[in-house]
Amino acid sequence: INVMKGAEAVSEYTSLPRQEAFNIEYWLLEEAKLQRMPKPKPLSGRIALITGSAGGIGKAIAKKFADEGACVVINDNDAGRLEAAKADFGKGYSSDVFATAVLDVTSSADIRNAFKTAALAFGGVDLVVNCAGLSISKPIEEHTEKDWDLLYDVLVKGQFLVTQAGVEIMRKQDIGGDVLNIVSKNALMSGPNNAGYGSAKAAQLHLSRLNAAELGKDRIRVNVVNPDAVIADSKIWEGAWAEGRAKAYGIKVEELPGFYAKRTLLNEVILPEDIASACFAFVGGLLNKSTGNVLNVDGGVATAFVR
Numbered sequence: 066i067n068v069m070k071g072a073e074a075v076s077e078y079t080s081l082p083r084q085e086a087f088n089i090e091y092w093l094l095e096e097a098k099l100q101r102m103p104k105p106k107p108l109s110g111r112i113a114l115i116t117g118s119a120g121g122i123g124k125a126i127a128k129k130f131a132d133e134g135a136c137v138v139i140n141d142n143d144a145g146r147l148e149a150a151k152a153d154f155g156k157g158y159s160s161d162v163f164a165t166a167v168l169d170v171t172s173s174a175d176i177r178n179a180f181k182t183a184a185l186a187f188g189g190v191d192l193v194v195n196c197a198g199l200s201i202s203k204p205i206e207e208h209t210e211k212d213w214d215l216l217y218d219v220l221v222k223g224q225f226l227v228t229q230a231g232v233e234i235m236r237k238q239d240i241g242g243d244v245l246n247i248v249s250k251n252a253l254m255s256g257p258n259n260a261g262y263g264s265a266k267a268a269q270l271h272l273s274r275l276n277a278a279e280l281g282k283d284r285i286r287v288n289v290v291n292p293d294a295v296i297a298d299s300k301i302w303e304g305a306w307a308e309g310r311a312k313a314y315g316i317k318v319e320e321l322p323g324f325y326a327k328r329t330l331l332n333e334v335i336l337p338e339d340i341a342s343a344c345f346a347f348v349g350g351l352l353n354k355s356t357g358n359v360l361n362v363d364g365g366v367a368t369a370f371v372r
Contacts, residue, residue: 067161106134107349112187114138114179116170116227117197119150122247122295125337126194126344127154131162133345136187140168140179142197170197170223176230189238192348193231195224195269196247202258202309213261220265221272228276232285241284243348246273247340250293250361250369258313270359277357286356290343293363294325295335330365 072078080086089095113130117123119141127137131154139154141147144167151165164186166179183190199219201212228244235242251259252266270289277287296307311318326334343362346352359371 106132107345108192109134111135111191111348112138112183112189113192113194114140114183114190114227114231115192115194115196116168116223117141118194119143119146122292122337122340123194123196124150125341126196126247127163128157129338129341129345130192130348131158133349135192136161137163138166138179138183138186138190139163140166142167142169142175168197170195170227171218173226176226180230180234184234190231190234190242191238191240192243192245193228194245194247194344195227197223198247200262202262202313204258205260208261216261216265217268220262221268224269224272228287232280232283235285236283241286244273244276244280244285244287245344245347246270246287246289247344248273248289248291248359250291250363250366252291253371254366254369256313258309274357281356286347286353288347288352288356289359290340290347291359291361291363291369292335292340293329293361293366293369294321295337295340296322296325326364328366329363330367333364335362335364 069078081089108130111130111134113127113135115123115127115130115137118127118137118139123141124139127139131137139147139150141150147165147167154163164182166175166182168175168179170176180190197219199215201208201216203212224246228246231242231244246269248269249262249266251263252270254263256263270291273287273289280287307318307321311321314324316324322334326332339362343360347355347358347360352358361369361371363369
């Protein structure tokens with residue numbers, strides 16, 4: 066692709082005659098060289114768009130996928146944060162591996178532009194990860210209509226619109242694909258001061274099931290990863306959400322990581338990389354016949370078990 070771009074910038078690109086190309090490709094020394102090369106990485110040749118990937122869980126997923134051979138489209142609704150992520154990725158990956166786009170998941174225009182970026186930079190899209198999100202924790206009497214609309218617009222409507230746009234491209238490609246939705250253990254577990262966020266997460270979870278049921282005929286798999294309390298590098302935990310959850314549980318903000326770890330069966334702090342590994346488990350090739358699943362990555366919260 067880069068050779069073609071370079072040729073077109075000067076004059077025009079002309080390919081080799083097919084017979085000459087065949088002779089080069091199947092030259093005995095060329096075949097011997099190819100046999101010595103390492104096997105392609107599991108996600109080689111696949112293109113992923115991960116929403117909210119300038120930080121936190123989304124960024125960890127983008128790096129994991131890039132490390133496993135994918136090309137990734139990094140995006141965020143915060144242009145400054147996106148620029149910082151672009152600089153960070155530029156230190157470890159070439160421009161052939163990643164592209165960037167400003168993306169507010171409530172904006173149809175932004176969504177179209179992000180997928181256009183994927184198509185122009187890499188040729189399409191194979192993996193869509195809905196990770197963009199926000200959290201609001203308030204008692205029911207303090208919850209405003211504006212809070213409610215924002216949660217449902219970003220979490221539920223945003224997931225739907227991004228999935229819809231990604232599926233349109235996947236259907237044109239006709240080679241199947243994957244949609245991964247980063248939801249939350251709150252989709253399954255009830256807690257105080259959480260009516261808006263928890264119910265929106267439940268809607269995300271069931272929307273995933275509905276999409277899985279509809280898209281199976283297109284060989285598009287839809288699966289869910291349910292994290293809990295992923296505090297590292299997360300905008301969600303920088304402000305009122307952390308204060309709200311601490312208040313709900315009667316503890317200090319700085320005590321939250323330990324509190325969340327102690328209430329799990331494994332007594333573990335959950336990191337963004339843990340969620341990224343779960344996402345890779347779904348798309349790395351071993352679960353190509355699985356769809357409509359929910360994978361909890363929460364250290365083990367019994368009240369959030371699916372069954």
